[in-house]
Amino acid sequence: MKIRSLLLTFLLLGSFAGFAQDEKKVLTNIGNDDTNVASFKFETEEHNFGTITQGESVTYEFKFTNTGSEPIIISKAEGSCGCTVPIYPKEPIMKGQSSVIKVTFNSAGKMGVQDKTVTLTSNAKQNPMIIHMKGTVEKPIEQPAVDTKK
Numbered sequence: 001m002k003i004r005s006l007l008l009t010f011l012l013l014g015s016f017a018g019f020a021q022d023e024k025k026v027l028t029n030i031g032n033d034d035t036n037v038a039s040f041k042f043e044t045e046e047h048n049f050g051t052i053t054q055g056e057s058v059t060y061e062f063k064f065t066n067t068g069s070e071p072i073i074i075s076k077a078e079g080s081c082g083c084t085v086p087i088y089p090k091e092p093i094m095k096g097q098s099s100v101i102k103v104t105f106n107s108a109g110k111m112g113v114q115d116k117t118v119t120l121t122s123n124a125k126q127n128p129m130i131i132h133m134k135g136t137v138e139k140p141i142e143q144p145a146v147d148t149k150k
Contacts, residue, residue, distance in 0.1 A: 038093075038124040039068030042131065047103075049135035055108050061100040062131050066093045068124065076121040077101060083108070084116040084133060107137040 047060040066072045071092035079085055087102040103118055113136050120129040 037068050038070045038072040040124050040126050041065045041067040046132040051136045053140050054137050057106045059104040061102050063100050065098045072124050074122045078119050080117040086118045105133045110137045
């Protein structure tokens with residue numbers, strides 16, 4: 001009786017382990033299926049605007065191409081703060097088509113090294129996609145007061 005119970009237990013445990021491995025294979029195959037997906041290919045994912053004076057704004061257009069087989073649909077583009085404003089295409093970007101994400105960084109109230117990001121939410125395999133605007137913001141040069149009483 002003990003032998004039968006022991007054999008039954010081993011058989012059940014062996015079958016559960018077999019099912020777990022099959023499930024893992026199925027999930028792995030779903031994650032690696034890159035056919036029929038949209039895909040970003042940016043000329044550059046990072047723009048260094050160099051050194052600017054506090055209060056200046058800089059704008060850069062991040063150019064990209066859809067190298068996937070399906071249209072890219074960007075549902076949202078968010079700057080890392082209110083000083084970084086993206087403008088993105090609302091229409092689908094078809095296979096092989098190019099477009100731009102226009103990003104403006106306003107340095108008012110900012111100082112020192114800056115690394116601002118824009119997070120793109122889309123149906124592309126790189127989701128989310130993050131692009132960067134980097135540079136340094138310097139304090140404005142103070143002009144000496146002019147005496148107008150002369």
